[in-house]
Amino acid sequence: MPGRSKYIALIGPAGSGKTTLTQSLADWLEYNGISVSRINFDPAVESLPYAPDLDVREFVNAREIALNRGLGPNGALLVSMDLLYTKLGEVAKEVEKIEKEYNIIDMPGQMELFAYRPTGNLLLERIAPKNRTVVLFLIDVIFATRIDGFISMMLLSYSASLRHRFPQINVITKIDTVERERIEELLSLKEDPILITEKVSQLKRASTRELMETFANLLAEIGIDFVPISSVSEEGLEELFGEIQRNISEMDEFESNV
Ligand SMILES: Nc1nc2c(ncn2[C@@H]2O[C@H](COP(=O)(O)OP(=O)(O)O)[C@@H](O)[C@H]2O)c(=O)[nH]1
Numbered sequence: 001m002p003g004r005s006k007y008i009a010l011i012g013p014a015g016s017g018k019t020t021l022t023q024s025l026a027d028w029l030e031y032n033g034i035s036v037s038r039i040n041f042d043p044a045v046e047s048l049p050y051a052p053d054l055d056v057r058e059f060v061n062a063r064e065i066a067l068n069r070g071l072g073p074n075g076a077l078l079v080s081m082d083l084l085y086t087k088l089g090e091v092a093k094e095v096e097k098i099e100k101e102y103n104i105i106d107m108p109g110q111m112e113l114f115a116y117r118p119t120g121n122l123l124l125e126r127i128a129p130k131n132r133t134v135v136l137f138l139i140d141v142i143f144a145t146r147i148d149g150f151i152s153m154m155l156l157s158y159s160a161s162l163r164h165r166f167p168q169i170n171v172i173t174k175i176d177t178v179e180r181e182r183i184e185e186l187l188s189l190k191e192d193p194i195l196i197t198e199k200v201s202q203l204k205r206a207s208t209r210e211l212m213e214t215f216a217n218l219l220a221e222i223g224i225d226f227v228p229i230s231s232v233s234e235e236g237l238e239e240l241f242g243e244i245q246r247n248i249s250e251m252d253e254f255e256s257n258v
Pocket residue numbers: 012013014015016017018019020021109173174175176177229230231232233
């Protein structure tokens with residue numbers, strides 16, 4: 001499908017399951033007869049569970065940068081991404097050579113790349129076409145099952161979404177690690193977002209309650225949406241792919257209507 005490939009970019013805090021979902025979603029797509037590439041965009045990753053079709057470590061080496069410049073892992077990653085930006089012409093050419101229906105881009109976990117610094121989004125916008133790209137924001141279920149964690153992750157997701165021009169889907173990961181009941185509780189927030197304000201009003205921590213109530217009201221107003229998944233049991237992957245397709249076809253319709 002030359003020139004019409006679609007892109008799925010995975011962002012989210014370190015350890016939220018981006019690399020694992022790159023593999024599980026790619027395997028699931030292939031199993032369902034859809035061609036897909038796996039693109040590693042994390043210059044600091046030590047090992048990958050998948051064989052990448054493109055690996056940015058071939059363009060920048062975060063470990064070497066750390067050694068040569070006396071930087072820690074976080075500083076080396078940020079410098080690597082800046083350096084990668086200077087080589088983007090080459091990287092983009094390599095990406096264009098991949099002729100798959102979907103390209104999954106496994107991003108680094110440093111949220112400053114996406115929420116405050118321009119680099120992560122600039123890189124993404126140079127690689128991925130505007131009308132055929134969806135961003136997935138991953139949230140580890142362990143943070144989502146506590147109401148304070150849930151609210152702060154939703155705010156972080158919105159912060160990141162303000163910095164790029166793609167549609168963004170929230171994905172709650174690793175649902176195999178918690179009881180089903182917790183997931184049902186989370187799903188009830190999706191159905192009925194006003195429930196979030198009730199949950200916050202039960203919080204005991206008076207010092208932050210007022211602020212939390214304000215954020216809870218805001219989320220109830222704008223709506224709460226996410227897809228719960230597990231890369232281990234593959235639960236939710238079909239629904240997630242449905243959401244990805246829906247977002248991309250909406251953009252296509254928009255494109256053909258303007
Ligand atoms: N049980 C379980 N563990 C997971 C799942 N997804 C990721 N993990 C584990 O979570 C850890 C971090 O995952 P990784 O994909 O490297 O996160 P990344 O830093 O966002 O790329 C690893 O130990 C994974 O094996 C999942 O769906 N279920």
